[in-house]
């Protein structure tokens with residue numbers, strides 16, 4: 490920006506205007522980035538091996554943490570909900586309560602937050618390093634679209650792996666709840682699963698599914714964008730990684746509320 | 753022919769290029785010399801369409817690449833080969849795959865043909881048998897040579913070298929210079945090279961352009977610059993510090 494020539498009284502307004510323009514500009518870039526990625530996603534060729542590599546990077550390598558957090562989330566839910574329900578003498582509803590909280594809310598959200606921390610940050614760092622070492626520029630001057638080679642496969646992999654990992658998280662969570670409710674606290678297994686079948690609708694599963702798909706897009710989009718628009722040097726990569734994780738997490742929760750309230 | 757007219761670029765308050773004019777004839781080896789930090793890499797990035805100027809334009813065969821994007825820009829870039837200052841090798845791929853990458857993605861040849869070309873490209877830069885290593889596992893000079901092999905393997909019409917020999921030992925500098933000269937005789941590509949190898953570079957350059965203070969202060973055959981009356985050029989070529 491050139492040196493400001495406004496009188497001192499108007500300086501705050503000048504700054505405010507500058508920030509607004511900057512903000513709108515970066516929002517525009519952020520949207521255009523997704524537009525470019527979608528463009529590369531819907532036009533062939535799909536870079537199949539890059540896609541497979543990203544499934545491994547985002548999905549497979551996050552499995553362990555999903556298994557762990559899923560199981561423990563279910564166990565915590567089993568314990569807390571059992572204690573609450575037993576005050577009303579309605580422990581029988583433990584199964585559906587655990588299942589519904591997981592399927593509608595906690596499964597998609599916690600799985601997405603975990604993958605953001607595990608794979609989203611790594612995606613930003615990887616792309617950020619490719620940017621500052623001019624590898625992305627090298628692709629571009631070879632007339633090979635970085636969107637097609639780097640971003641589109643990541644977003645595709647997000648769309649595919651997030652629902653799968655959410656499903657795994659849900660299943661592990663439900664068994665975690667079973668472990669605590671049935672094995673530890675003495676509820677009958679028939680009650681736990683039977684009531685679950687009665688109360689969990691397909692609509693609940695569909696909600697969880699669409700949430701996880703949209704989280705898959707949000708996380709890969711934000712993290713790839715931050716990696717692409719990294720500042721200078723190692724510090725720039727570090728800052729971009731932090732921003733990517735924070736922004737993804739916030740967007741996940743905001744979008745979760747939004748989609749939950751309009752469903 | 754590449755024609756640069758009034759190229760101006762500013763980063764924040766720093767004016768890096770101030771109305772730079774230059775013509776690069778087709779089929780020539782044009783070498784850009786100038787102080788470190790003087791804007792040579794920034795200038796090259798305008799020629800390959802990675803930076804947009806604040807004013808001025810770059811014409812490649814009468815097409816204004818500073819105004820192109822998307823497919824028309826890619827059409828010009830397909831004729832390019834670029835050696836970045838830092839090599840810009842894909843570090844997730846082995847060296848041989850780096851060299852094979854543009855062939856696989858841009859040209860679509862049979863596998864055996866690609867392997868043959870990759871081997872000969874690596875051999876030309878003295879790296880036979882090193883293809884299975886990752887960029888992080890080879891020395892800086894080797895990375896540079898892999899980058900040169902990758903840029904030349906597609907036989908581009910126009911090649912940009914950003915300091916291809918900086919950091920190499922004197923024997924390798926000569927080898928690379930002769931490799932470039934040799935390939936140039938055979939393929940007649942247009943080369944734009946940024947180099948600090950003075951005086952070696954005068955042996956292979958058709959034209960030398962001196963970039964100083966955001967402009968080209970003198971351009972001509974090596975002999976002209978070596979005999980230049982311009983004090984800036986004289987001092988730079990002799991390696992004298994400024995202000996003496």
Ligand SMILES: Nc1ncnc2c1ncn2[C@@H]1O[C@H](COP(=O)(O)OP(=O)(O)OP(=O)(O)O)[C@@H](O)[C@H]1O
Nearest residue numbers: 763764768786787788789790791792793794795837
């Ligand atoms: N992306 C950028 N943002 C801000 N300033 C930049 C950027 N790129 C380059 N510069 C500045 O432009 C000037 C010229 O840089 P450039 O890399 O072109 O130098 P150079 O002539 O290639 O030097 P060397 O011979 O050391 O490679 C430098 O002062 C640098 O700080």
Ligand SMILES: [Mg+2]
Nearest residue numbers: 792793837914
């Ligand atoms: Mg440079």
